[in-house]
Amino acid sequence: xxxxxxxxxxxxxxxxxxxxxxxxxxxxxxxxxxxxxxxxxxxxxxxxxxxxxxxxxxxxxxxxxxxxxxxxxxxxxxxxxxxxxxxxxxxxxxxxxxxxxxxxxxxxxxxxxxxxxxxxxxxxxxxxxxxxxxxxxxxxxxxxxxxxxxxxxxxx
Amino acid sequence: xxxxxxxxxxxxxxxxxxxxxxxxxxxxxxxxxxxxxxxxxxxxxxxxxxxxxxxxxxxxxxxxxxxxxxxxxxxxxxxxxxxxxxxxxxxxxxxxxxxxxxxxxxxxxxxxxxxxxxxxxxxxxxxxxxxxxxxxxxxxxxxxxxxxxxxxxxxx
Amino acid sequence: xxxxxxxxxxxxxxxxxxxxxxxxxxxxxxxxxxxxxxxxxxxxxxxxxxxxxxxxxxxxxxxxxxxxxxxxxxxxxxxxxx
Amino acid sequence: xxxxxxxxxxxxxxxxxxxxxxxxxxxxxxxxxxxxxxxxxxxxxxxxxxxxxxxxxxxxxxxxxxxxxxxxxxxxxxxxxx
Numbered sequence: 001x002x003x004x005x006x007x008x009x010x011x012x013x014x015x016x017x018x019x020x021x022x023x024x025x026x027x028x029x030x031x032x033x034x035x036x037x038x039x040x041x042x043x044x045x046x047x048x049x050x051x052x053x054x055x056x057x058x059x060x061x062x063x064x065x066x067x068x069x070x071x072x073x074x075x076x077x078x079x080x081x082x083x084x085x086x087x088x089x090x091x092x093x094x095x096x097x098x099x100x101x102x103x104x105x106x107x108x109x110x111x112x113x114x115x116x117x118x119x120x121x122x123x124x125x126x127x128x129x130x131x132x133x134x135x136x137x138x139x140x141x142x143x144x145x146x147x148x149x150x151x152x153x154x155x156x
Numbered sequence: 157x158x159x160x161x162x163x164x165x166x167x168x169x170x171x172x173x174x175x176x177x178x179x180x181x182x183x184x185x186x187x188x189x190x191x192x193x194x195x196x197x198x199x200x201x202x203x204x205x206x207x208x209x210x211x212x213x214x215x216x217x218x219x220x221x222x223x224x225x226x227x228x229x230x231x232x233x234x235x236x237x238x239x240x241x242x243x244x245x246x247x248x249x250x251x252x253x254x255x256x257x258x259x260x261x262x263x264x265x266x267x268x269x270x271x272x273x274x275x276x277x278x279x280x281x282x283x284x285x286x287x288x289x290x291x292x293x294x295x296x297x298x299x300x301x302x303x304x305x306x307x308x309x310x311x312x
Numbered sequence: 313x314x315x316x317x318x319x320x321x322x323x324x325x326x327x328x329x330x331x332x333x334x335x336x337x338x339x340x341x342x343x344x345x346x347x348x349x350x351x352x353x354x355x356x357x358x359x360x361x362x363x364x365x366x367x368x369x370x371x372x373x374x375x376x377x378x379x380x381x382x383x384x385x386x387x388x389x390x391x392x393x394x
Numbered sequence: 395x396x397x398x399x400x401x402x403x404x405x406x407x408x409x410x411x412x413x414x415x416x417x418x419x420x421x422x423x424x425x426x427x428x429x430x431x432x433x434x435x436x437x438x439x440x441x442x443x444x445x446x447x448x449x450x451x452x453x454x455x456x457x458x459x460x461x462x463x464x465x466x467x468x469x470x471x472x473x474x475x476x
Contacts, residue, residue, distance in 0.1 A: 039185050
């Protein structure tokens with residue numbers, strides 16, 4: 001069982017991460033990945049020129065590891081990967097890549113889904129979008145909180 | 157909206173497929189992929205030397221397109237990709253790669269999940285595993301049928 | 313002569329296809345299945361099973377569907393899935 | 395002098411950090427927050443908000459937690475998530 005958790009200050013390549021995650025794998029039938037991309041248009045239709053993720057060196061990595069360890073404890077996965085960008089990100093670039101491998105596909109789907117729901121609300125990042133009208137801070141939306149709440153009903 | 161559905165007679169590279177799927181994408185925040193790998197050990201613990209997927213040229217592709225179109229009709233996705241190997245496959249090789257892109261991550265997860273549940277039971281392939289004890293045919297297991305039944309309750 | 317295609321377990325027993333002389337007006341899928349099965353014991357064992365399906369022009373159809381000699385006719389064991 | 399770190403909206407207003415002369419026996423996180431906030435109106439506006447949290451040695455803690463001068467102390471707006 002391996003947890004590969006990394007903070008990426010430079011470009012994050014989802015295909016390269018998938019290649020690394022699949023390398024040498026013959027025991028597991030199922031690998032699910034999630035790739036989060038920076039959008040060029042905000043929810044209100046405005047242009048986004050860049051997204052900035054501020055982080056707290058040490059604490060941010062720890063928040064990612066905590067989430068990965070919780071997923072590993074909760075689901076019978078073989079391996080997990082969580083790679084998250086920080087710093088300045090332009091539209092189309094990858095913000096986050098998550099992968100879960102398991103013998104059964106349902107477990108792989110659920111583990112990746114859980115990782116994302118927790119990362120989107122609990123990972124120690126501060127995000128702001130910069131566009132023609134200036135910069136604005138982003139906080140978890142109700143949709144994110146509702147997604148996270150789905151996992152609370154069940155015992156970990 | 158693009159549906160990229162292909163039958164691969166040669167090696168299928170999930171990282172290359174992901175790269176192709178992500179290329180130029182700036183409108184969608186969420187991309188979920190599923191990669192199914194050939195296992196080296198059967199459910200009964202026996203060694204699997206190779207997996208063979210027989211197919212019916214034309215009808216097999218149509219079965220894959222039907223499933224992709226049903227997913228596209230059911231979920232508000234931006235794009236879907238379904239690439240499936242046929243022929244002889246050795247352990248560790250990729251059997252199937254599915255990708256779903258959507259503005260919202262829940263939709264991307266559900267569309268990929270749905271695609272896999274239908275492909276695992278309804279795609280027009282005939283599978284057999286070859287090991288030291290010979291060759292045996294594989295059919296959908298109860299687990300696959302139960303997974304598929306999850307989607308029947310809801311209106312499409 | 314019309315070519316009848318086989319896939320899956322059926323093909324394992326009977327090979328990839330066989331040829332059959334169909335009446336010009338066609339025959340139902342059930343009749344075609346019985347015609348091929350009547351050839352010998354191996355064909356009967358491979359085809360006369362509840363888990364064998366037929367398709368016409370690459371669409372799975374029932375036993376009562378009429379098949380014309382110029383259509384693509386196939387019989388196969390149920391799909392394994394992907 | 396102990397360095398107090400800031401992140402998120404707090405850092406936007408107050409910069410990445412400030413220095414504070416803490417008593418040798420330490421102070422609670424709430425007291426430290428009030429000490430920094432008392433410096434000027436900008437600091438007060440940035441820190442005296444319900445959505446500002448504090449951490450001690452990189453673990454989020456409550457207002458009553460005692461912080462010693464040799465520990466790593468930070469204040470920040472709530473996480474945006476990843």
